[in-house]
Each structure stands twice: as C-alpha cells, then as structure tokens.
Amino acid sequence: xxxxxxxxxxxxxxxxxxxTVVTTTTMITDLVKVLGGDAIEVKGIMGAGVDPHLYKASxxxxxxxxxxxxxxxxxxxxxGKLVDVFEKMNQIGKETIALGDFLAHDQIINxxxxxxxxxxxxxxxxxxxxxxxxxxxxxLIKADPENTAIYQKNxxxxxxxxxxxxxxxxxxxxxxxxxxRILVTAHDAFSxxxxxxxxxxxxxxxxxxxTEAGVKDVQRxxxxxxxxxxxxxxVESSVPKRTVEALQASVQSxxxxxxxxxxxxxxxxxxxxxxxxxxxxxxxxxxxxxVHALK
Amino acid sequence: xxxxxxxxxxxLSLVAVACALPGVFLVLRKMALISDAISHSILPGIVVGFxxxxxxxxxxxxxxxxxxxxxxxxxxxxxxxTGLVKEDTAIGLVFPSLFSLGVILIAxxxxxxxxxxxxxxxxxxxxxxxxxxxxxxxxxxxxxxxMMGGILTMTITLLSLFYKELKVATFDAxxxxxxxxxxxxxxxxxxxxxxxxxxxxxxxxxxxLVVAFMIVPAACVYLLTNxxxxxxxxSSLLGIFASISGYWLxxxxxxxxxxxxxxxxxxxxFLVYLFAPNRGYISQWYKEKQQKTEVALLVFLLHLANHEDxxxxxxxxxxxxxxxxxxxxxxxxxxxxxxxxxxxxxxxISLTPKGLEFTEQAISYITDNKNSELEGIKQNYFLFxx
Numbered sequence: 001x002x003x004x005x006x007x008x009x010x011x012x013x014x015x016x017x018x019x020t021v022v023t024t025t026t027m028i029t030d031l032v033k034v035l036g037g038d039a040i041e042v043k044g045i046m047g048a049g050v051d052p053h054l055y056k057a058s059x060x061x062x063x064x065x066x067x068x069x070x071x072x073x074x075x076x077x078x079x080g081k082l083v084d085v086f087e088k089m090n091q092i093g094k095e096t097i098a099l100g101d102f103l104a105h106d107q108i109i110n111x112x113x114x115x116x117x118x119x120x121x122x123x124x125x126x127x128x129x130x131x132x133x134x135x136x137x138x139x140l141i142k143a144d145p146e147n148t149a150i151y152q153k154n155x156x157x158x159x160x161x162x163x164x165x166x167x168x169x170x171x172x173x174x175x176x177x178x179x180x181r182i183l184v185t186a187h188d189a190f191s192x193x194x195x196x197x198x199x200x201x202x203x204x205x206x207x208x209x210x211t212e213a214g215v216k217d218v219q220r221x222x223x224x225x226x227x228x229x230x231x232x233x234x235v236e237s238s239v240p241k242r243t244v245e246a247l248q249a250s251v252q253s254x255x256x257x258x259x260x261x262x263x264x265x266x267x268x269x270x271x272x273x274x275x276x277x278x279x280x281x282x283x284x285x286x287x288x289x290x291v292h293a294l295k
Numbered sequence: 296x297x298x299x300x301x302x303x304x305x306x307l308s309l310v311a312v313a314c315a316l317p318g319v320f321l322v323l324r325k326m327a328l329i330s331d332a333i334s335h336s337i338l339p340g341i342v343v344g345f346x347x348x349x350x351x352x353x354x355x356x357x358x359x360x361x362x363x364x365x366x367x368x369x370x371x372x373x374x375x376x377t378g379l380v381k382e383d384t385a386i387g388l389v390f391p392s393l394f395s396l397g398v399i400l401i402a403x404x405x406x407x408x409x410x411x412x413x414x415x416x417x418x419x420x421x422x423x424x425x426x427x428x429x430x431x432x433x434x435x436x437x438x439x440x441x442m443m444g445g446i447l448t449m450t451i452t453l454l455s456l457f458y459k460e461l462k463v464a465t466f467d468a469x470x471x472x473x474x475x476x477x478x479x480x481x482x483x484x485x486x487x488x489x490x491x492x493x494x495x496x497x498x499x500x501x502x503x504l505v506v507a508f509m510i511v512p513a514a515c516v517y518l519l520t521n522x523x524x525x526x527x528x529x530s531s532l533l534g535i536f537a538s539i540s541g542y543w544l545x546x547x548x549x550x551x552x553x554x555x556x557x558x559x560x561x562x563x564x565f566l567v568y569l570f571a572p573n574r575g576y577i578s579q580w581y582k583e584k585q586q587k588t589e590v591a592l593l594v595f596l597l598h599l600a601n602h603e604d605x606x607x608x609x610x611x612x613x614x615x616x617x618x619x620x621x622x623x624x625x626x627x628x629x630x631x632x633x634x635x636x637x638x639x640x641x642x643x644i645s646l647t648p649k650g651l652e653f654t655e656q657a658i659s660y661i662t663d664n665k666n667s668e669l670e671g672i673k674q675n676y677f678l679f680x681x
Binding site for chain 2: 053056057058060062063066078080081082083084085088089094111114117120
C-alpha cells in the first residue's frame, strides 16, 4: 500500500493538456470518471462484457499506455500477464496504481490452498470499494495537485453515495431469510459479496478459465441445490452459460426444479450508456436479481 | 513513429525470422503443427512450476514450460520413430494427454488460483515495449527483444554449423545415417530448438501468431521453390514483410496486432497459392488445359496417319470422326497448322513430312511405353503451343 502511494509523485504535465489516466476494467474506468469529472481524461482499455483475464490488446493501447500520466489497474492477477507489465512500468518512470494494494490483508480473500494467491474480485465488497475510493482520491491529489478541490468534492460525494448504496442493499437483502442466502454462479467471482452480506457462495467453475467444471462438481452441486431447496442459480455476463445450464439439467434429471435466476455482472460492467454500466447501477441490479430470484 | 512502435516492429521481425527458420524444416518434415501442440502441452509444466514457487510471476514457470515443450517434442519424435503412426497422429497423441494432465492437476489442487497458460505465459506484443530490462539502472530496451535476439542467434549458429546435416536428414534420413550424420540426433536437436523458440515466442507475442509465423511463410515459399537456402531466406523475409505491413494495418484499424498479422499471412498464402508460377492454382489450371490440347493434337495426328481414305481426312467431317466439339476441332487444326504438321488441299488434310516424322516417333514411344520421352519430343517439335 505504501509503495503505491510513494510511487505517485506529482507528474510533469504537458501544457494545455488534461491529466490523462489509463484504466483497465470497466469498474475502474467508472470510478476514475466519477472522481475526476472533467479534470481527468479517462481512457479505459477494456470494454463492456470483456473478461479481463482474457483481454486481447489492440494497437491503439500502445499509444494510450505511452501517453498516460497515470495507469490504474486492479492487480491481484486479475489482468493476467498485464499485471506483470504494469508492475515493471514503475521502473521506466511510468506511474501505476494497483487498487489491490490499497486494501489491508484482512480485506482480501486468499486462496485456501496457496496463501500467495488472492481472489481479485475486490469490487464486490462495497466496504472495499469505499476504502479504494478514499485512497485513490488521495493518490489523484498527489499526482495532480492542481485539481485537489475537484477530487475532494467528487470523492466525498461518491463515498456518501456508496454508503447509501450499502444501506439500501442491506435493506433489500434483509427481506431474504438467512437460510435462503445461497448464491450458485458460473465461477468463483462473488466471494467478497458473500462475505459482506452473509451469503454462502458456490462457484461451479474455479477461478482459472483453463479448468472446466468436472462431472463430480456438477453432481455435488446439484445435490447441494436439492438438499438446500435453492430456487435459482445464476449466469454471468462474461462467462459462457453452458456450464450453468448443465447444472440446471442435472438438477432436473433428479426430479427437482431450479430456475436460472438471471444474468449477473461479474468481471465487467454493462453497456456504459445504461445504469448497469456504472458501479452503483450494476450493484443494485445484481442484488435485485439475486433477491428476486431466491425469494 | 514513436519509440514503442519501432520496438514492436523490431520484436515482431525478430520473432518472425526466429520462427520461420525452424518452421521451414517443420513444414518439410510434416511436423508443422508442433507449435500449436506445444501451446497446449506446456500447461502441466506451468502448474508444477507454480506448485514449487507458489508465485504466478516466477521465471521458473517459464523454464518449466520450456522443459515440458522439449518433453513434448521428444515424445512426438519417439512415437513417430516407431513407424506405427504418422507424424500428425504422433502430435495428436502427445499434446492432449499432457494438456489434460495439467487441467487435472489444477482441478484437484489449485481450483481457486488463476492458473492457466494465458495468465502465465502468453504475451501480447502491444505491451512488449513496456516490459524492459534494467541493468544497473540503465534501460537496455524491451526484454523480449533480448530474449528473441538470443534465441535467434542460437538458431542461426546451430543452423550454419549443422546446415548440411540438417538438409540431408530432412530429405533423406537413410542417406544421412549411411553418411554417419546420426539423423536421430539431428531431428531431436531440431525439435528442441523449435520447442525453445516456440515457448520464447509465446512469451513475447502470444500463441496464434507464433503458429502462423512457423507455418505460413514456409508453406508460401515452398510453393515457389524447392531450394532449401531460398526457402530459409525468403520465409524469413516474408515473415518480416507480413509483420511490418500487418502492424501498420492494425494501427490503421486500431485492432489486435497479432490478429492482423496472422490475417495478412493468410492472405499472402492465398495469393501465392493462386499465382505461384509452377504449383499455383492458375498455373496448374493452365497446364492442365494445355495438356488436354496436346493430347487432342496427338490423337488427331494419329488419326491422319492411320487413315489413307480421303473421306476420313476431310476438314469438314473431322469433328464427326473423332467425336469432337466444333471448338476443339478448330483449335487443334489451327495448332497443327501453326506447327507445320499438316497441310490442307481442297479441304483434304494430310500430314507434312515433319508431321509424319513426329507421329511415327510418338507411336514408337507409346508402344514402347516410354511416356516420359513424349515430353521430350514435344520440346523438339513444337514451335507454337496451344
């Protein structure tokens, strides 16, 4: 964490040009746009519905990255090999910030088997996102002191919006009885969400995209669905729905019924022009979809 | 042009040459798909490397990937040497097994880690200029430039040292053995070089483009020449040309660099396939057509030689007798006339002395079953071709 803050020395700006920030995932693009308003030129390299893990660069990214005053990424290996590249960019004088570095150890979920590996889906905890917003605001002020007032004002009001969102989400989720709070999805993206709102989270597929759900996994989870009388399971916007459909078929073959509760946004936001293209809208949509389907 | 853009083109050109050189031998040995196989078979190496280091960014993972790549080619080479299955089957036997082994290892032991070939190894050339080698605080340039430069130097050194041996072992393993060249050692060596190049190139530019660089230039140039030296030189040049033109096309369209270059390579192959002077589609089609006319001419001359009867030699009844279309009859008549094989008097066709001589020779070759000699007399007698 300290490292990331120290790395953010004020950078020399070109005359008459805006402070340029390059971001990776749609969640980060949204956050920086909110904080920077008109003061920052934000260039996101990943579009809506893109799996950050499998992102394929285009030629324009080269120029975007070379011309950036600051690069902000998720880290914790979410962006695959790109994370290594960003980490090394500090050496050549490019300033980069990994949002994962803003979080304390107890805010990050570790792999059960390998302590050095972490779950990168940190944005699904609103608490985490608040910490990140606050620290990113400070980093932006350090990197671009001229616009301190703007960052402070935007940061403050966004933190309040996130607080309101947290209360609103809590109210909705309380309407769902505790024993019904079981979330079955395509891959392990919702652990942070589960931890924050008391959901048991079951991912059909592991974190890696190379492995696919095994037959035994499907059997085990379909038994689990039947014993716990789970009403619905969910597909994700950036993961194929095939495996979830196989799970549904497996439950049906045992004479039970489970619905596909809808599509959740996991590794990317939706269409930037819609409400789900923003972090808050996405969160609201996900929670409403989950609660509605499980009731 | 920015520095990053120059560096990307340099890296691409280096990888193109480094892949094209072993690629020529792989295509000749019908092992072209080995690079694609390696992109899958290295997974268990990466997984085991991760189990040892618990670190996704450790260089040991790349080293283990390289070793698994070498293991892949050794297994393929061994299975193929048994002679029980063909080259492509040998490749198909090895890489799915190794890949699946990797998948099982992940599923059983590391289900909650982002562990796969994409995350660990496969690079993206667009980001290569930002991954630099710093030595004592000095910027030495992009790392992939050094790595691929090193691999290319190794390949060129080995190639020039063992050029003769490679050439003989590739085209005639039996002869190589009798000359004391140990074709086995040469083959294993070649495959190891290919494997190291492939893994290094994956790290620099990703999988698909490496496969394209290995196969397409060699396959294109192979349609144009059989000469090994020319194959090596022109495959390399073609790879460089595709890299630079593909890069600028990607720049114009703001799209994936690797994808665009691979597409350019595909288009180049299509053009070469159409227009190659000897083995190309158009040239083959033209040759076939020419051969048909030549056969028709021969049939016609034989007909004339066999029939004394003037009725049979009337130019107006010709097409009925030999069962030809009007068009073909006219064409053959014209060709024979142009070559001074026949003369026409009052619509009666007869052979000239030259025509008679040609026909007699042709008959003797056909009855003696010396078809190859027929090509020879065509050369000697024909002034105009159809």
